[in-house]
Amino acid sequence: MSDNYFIGVDLGGTNIVSALVTAEGKLLIRDRRPTHARKGKEFVLQQIKESIRTIFAESQLPAGKIVAIGIGSPGPLNTRTGVVISPSNLPGWYNVPLKEIIQREFSLPVYLDNDANAAAQGEKWLGAGWQVNDLVCLTLGTGVGGGIILGGKIFRGIDDTGGEIGHMILVPNGRRCNCGNMGCLEAYASATAIVERTYEFLQAGKNSSLQKAIARGGEFSASLIYEHALQGDTLSCQIMEETGRYLGIAIASLVNILNPEMVVICGGVSQAGEMIFRPLREEVKIRALQVPAERVKIVSGILGDNAGVIGAAYVALQGWREER
């Protein structure tokens, strides 16, 4: 097919991943480096530029072959103006005109989308959803990101803020969420929330093999809890099971509202597999209306931590095509 190349950039609070991708979706080169978000905005912008420069250099392509850059960034942001407003995990970022900055640096069109929308588009383009036009994608990480694809296209709402599935209300006066509200899905099912929920049980004196692991200096993370669940630790198993149920309740609502063909769960937590998916699917089966519940396939993403960068390249491809 075409002979054009696209660069995707997945800007995260921990890592920046860039990649060179063909119009057919072949990932040719990948660069991954720490964000060092705490060093501030200027430092992070340098990291992004450096990462993109590395892709250019390694590509050894003649000038003009790389035609656009797509960036998936933490929100809130404005895809039209290309301004990143104030992401909670990028300290010092307020109204950063990221699109303009990168455009000026590389003299190429730049397209911006939020990270969860980018991941959803990645899984739709080349991942779990490649045969599906109506899907909902949840990315479980520091927060819970959401992306909704309807009729093959990302759904944005009137102000570009649609798809915030992490801020569906799960328990009306439940756990405090980062957004200021109480009881959001994110306050129960993000990796951060999983650790917090576990911590509260440990504080309350609940017995668990996690105590020893943490005392030995192990990092207290969602994946540590998953490991201990695999080894049969009762508290860790309970936490994983409950996480699946929380997700299932929110997804049952989504299934009733959107009647999607597929729900894709991405992000590290989704790698816990059946330990989360079994209770999740059970809740959807019990709670959602029969026809949409029987229809929906609930699956794990298959692009792993490349979903964001591949989706960002797709954002570049789409934006570039639409403007031609």
Next chain:
Amino acid sequence: MSDNYFIGVDLGGTNIVSALVTAEGKLLIRDRRPTHARKGKEFVLQQIKESIRTIFAESQLPAGKIVAIGIGSPGPLNTRTGVVISPSNLPGWYNVPLKEIIQREFSLPVYLDNDANAAAQGEKWLGAGWQVNDLVCLTLGTGVGGGIILGGKIFRGIDDTGGEIGHMILVPNGRRCNCGNMGCLEAYASATAIVERTYEFLQAGKNSSLQKAIARGGEFSASLIYEHALQGDTLSCQIMEETGRYLGIAIASLVNILNPEMVVICGGVSQAGEMIFRPLREEVKIRALQVPAERVKIVSGILGDNAGVIGAAYVALQGWREER
């Protein structure tokens, strides 16, 4: 403009309303008669035919001027096959090929949609949403119906079951809902649920002016509770306020997911006005993300109990246009 006329039929558990409507949305003739649902399927089908015949007769239009019939029916149903599957408030209806039956009777194309989608399309066409392309419509009645309009068109999902906002989960292990699930919005905010919630307080010995009214033989309905709230009855006020808050919590989730321009509340309960809208808007303001919360207009429907029949006529108009 055009010289074609459409018949809309709003089939409800209590009343059947039919109307003759022009392509520009003028309502010319209206027929309203009791459904007598308990008399069974054949009786109700006769009522529908009789109502449509009345419209034909009163119209005094030459043959061929009325070009299509649209029916809004309680679901579940299949808009493509035109079969009404098993509505809970139409006893004896199982897989009734309503489209085919009416089509054969009147030799005109017939289009079917569910009642809540019809009401949403009515309010979009000629009501509160006439200037808006992205809106969510909730109809509060025996149940809580939902209709989602995106980009000016009703959103259906992959199997036609989308938009079931009444079955969003509000309280994970809350009140039992008609759908079999627990804690759905419908189990809190339908007219039926409002009466049940009040009844439970009265049973528990809570003092209220409702007791006397019911003892005098007044019908225990949501509108009775509203009247007593207007007169300052503490329990009735509390119930109205809580109903608004329940609606607000569900709408906050919808605002975060769909970022719509407008939310329209239809049905009898919506006539309680500020007593419901004030707490409702407060919850949305507190709970939803700032940008979509500031954007969304939350309003009462303006077509009253004509929303369904006007929407049904619109379903006829749309279906007829698409097939030409």
